[in-house]
Amino acid sequence: xxxxxxxxxxHSEEIVSGLKKLLNQVxxxxxxxxxxxxxxxxxxxxxxxxEAIESVYSEKGVVILFDLGxxxxxxxxxxxxxxxxxxxxxxxxxxxxxxxxxxxxxxLGKSLDEVVRACEQxxxxxxxxx
Amino acid sequence: MAFGVEQAKRWMxxxxxxxxxQKQYLTELDQAIGxxxxxxxxxxxxxxxxxxxxxxxxxxxxxxxxxxxxxxxAKVGGASGPLYGTAFLKMSLALNGKKEADDKExxxxxxxxxxxxxxxxxxxxxEKTMVDVWEPxxxxxxxxxxxxxxxxxxxxxxxxxxxxxxxxKKGRAAYLGKRSVGHIDPGSASxxxxxxxxxxxxxx
Numbered sequence: 034x035x036x037x038x039x040x041x042x043x044h045s046e047e048i049v050s051g052l053k054k055l056l057n058q059v060x061x062x063x064x065x066x067x068x069x070x071x072x073x074x075x076x077x078x079x080x081x082x083x084e085a086i087e088s089v090y091s092e093k094g095v096v097i098l099f100d101l102g103x104x105x106x107x108x109x110x111x112x113x114x115x116x117x118x119x120x121x122x123x124x125x126x127x128x129x130x131x132x133x134x135x136x137x138x139x140x141l142g143k144s145l146d147e148v149v150r151a152c153e154q155x156x157x158x159x160x161x162x163x
Numbered sequence: 164m165a166f167g168v169e170q171a172k173r174w175m176x177x178x179x180x181x182x183x184x185q186k187q188y189l190t191e192l193d194q195a196i197g198x199x200x201x202x203x204x205x206x207x208x209x210x211x212x213x214x215x216x217x218x219x220x221x222x223x224x225x226x227x228x229x230x231x232x233x234x235x236x237a238k239v240g241g242a243s244g245p246l247y248g249t250a251f252l253k254m255s256l257a258l259n260g261k262k263e264a265d266d267k268e269x270x271x272x273x274x275x276x277x278x279x280x281x282x283x284x285x286x287x288x289x290e291k292t293m294v295d296v297w298e299p300x301x302x303x304x305x306x307x308x309x310x311x312x313x314x315x316x317x318x319x320x321x322x323x324x325x326x327x328x329x330x331x332k333k334g335r336a337a338y339l340g341k342r343s344v345g346h347i348d349p350g351s352a353s354x355x356x357x358x359x360x361x362x363x364x365x366x367x
Contacts, residue, residue, distance in 0.1 A: 044240070075200065076240015079248070102334055103242035106283050110236065110245045 037139040037148045038064035038089035041132055042082055042099040042108055046070035052132055059133070060140040064089040077104045082111035086121060094120040094145025096135050096152065100128045122149045130155040166310070167263040168221045170364050175216060175231060178360035179209040182353060192349040196336040200241045201349040208239035208247070225259035228252075242334055243350060246280050246293065253279035266310040270301075277301045290332035291343060293350035296322045300358055312362035319358035323351045 039056070041049040046069035053065050066085035071078040077099075086095055097108050108123055115121075122145055124131055135152040143151070182189070182205050190202030212234045221227040228251045236248035257272035258264055264272065277297045286292040288299075299322050300315050307314070324347065331343035334350075 071240030071244075072238070074240060075198075076204070076244070078240060079236050079245060103245065106242060106245035107236075109283070110249065 035093065035142060036063045037094040037096055037135075037143065037145050038066070038091065039132060039135055039139065040082070040085045040089065040095055040097045041065065041067045041069075041128065042077055042085075042097065042104045043067075043069045043128065044075045044077055044100055044104065046073070048100065048128070052129060056132060056136040060136040063136050063139045064091075065136070077107045079107040079110040079114065082108055083114050086111060086115060090117065090120075092120055094122065094148070096139070096145060096148050097121065097123045098126060098128050098132045098135065098152070099123070120145060122146075124149050124152050126152045126155045130158060165263055166224075166265075166269050166365065168224060168227055171224055171227050172216055174361050174364035175209070176213050177363050178357050179213045181356040181360055182206050182209050185352075185356060189349050189352055192347055192352055195346045196331060196339055196343045197349060198241070198335050201243060201353065204239045204241040205243050205247075205353050208235045208244065211235075211238045222262070223259065224261050224264060225255045228255035228258060231255075242284070243353065246284055246350070249279040249283040250276035267308070269310050270304045270308075273304065274301050284333060286333045289329060291326050291329040291336065291348045291351075292331075292333050293348070293354040295326050295329065295348065296351045296354040296358070310365065312358075312365045316355075316359045316362040319355040323347060323355040326351045 041052055043049040049067035049069035053067050056065055066089040068082040068085040070076060089095060099105055099108055112118055112121055131152040134155050135148050138148045138151040186202040186206040190199060193199045193201035212231050215230050215234050216227060232248050232251035232255055235244055253275040254272045257275040280297060281294060284292060286294045288295055296319050300319050303318055304315055326348040327345060330341055331337045336343045
């Protein structure tokens with residue numbers, strides 16, 4: 034695999050399916066898997082997250098971005114349940130901006146560390162100048 | 164005291180009954196300071212748990228609690244899924260291969276469950292979470308050196324009520340800051356139901 038891949042987790046299926054569409058438009062080559070909602074309802078599910086990671090896993094690396102609190106707990110649980118646990122990182126970044134930066138950086142062929150560092154910068158991004 | 168597969172199943176059944184009865188109450192607690200899904204989520208999760216374990220003849224406590232854990236992880240979408248899921252997973256590891264647990268072993272398993280909850284949620288006492296119930300209860304049991312389930316349940320109730328005074332530092336409620344004071348934490352309430360159910364299950 035040439036590119037670091039992305040796993041997007043949200044309490045809402047629609048948030049991550051929409052976000053994936055947005056990112057595909059910018060960067061169609063980077064593999065992106067989503068895990069949104071729980072049984073069609075609001076929530077997250079560690080088993081679905083695990084499957085999402087497996088579906089795009091490569092030794093180039095997987096960066097995980099999530100929306101709110103308990104998504105992180107389920108992401109960590111999913112990683113613990115995986116057989117291969119290397120080359121996976123959870124980014125501390127806002128979901129939309131972070132994923133956007135991650136897709137761009139991954140598309141440039143950057144390493145997992147570089148992608149994670151870049152998308153975590155999204156926390157400092159100034160969106161409106163006052 | 165004997166805690167075997169039968170007692171463990173009874174614990175889960177009583178816990179489920181309590182949670183089903185209190186579903187609306189848990190929902191109201193969570194609507195006040197969280198996202199309002201705790202009643203529905205835990206009720207759905209424990210309903211699935213009792214259905215799952217009812218038909219299986221378990222050889223040991225470990226495999227029973229493994230099923231409890233996996234069911235909660237799969238079915239509960241909110242924070243209580245990974246938290247209770249991890250708690251019961253740790254219990255299942257602690258009781259692996261045991262047909263019956265004595266007092267010491269059961270207390271040790273509950274202690275493992277608490278460490279699992281703390282590691283998963285990265286919460287400590289005073290942050291208005293289920294840890295505010297679990298930690299003092301486990302401390303009490305450890306000090307007693309035996310499974311004083313009734314006392315544990317009483318303390319759990321007291322500690323649950325005490326979360327009312329606390330300001331939330333974790334989870335969705337933390338966004339409310341000081342406005343979270345004055346409400347019982349829903350996770351501490353469902354945890355109290357678990358300890359109350361355990362006491363009833365052990366009474367026989």
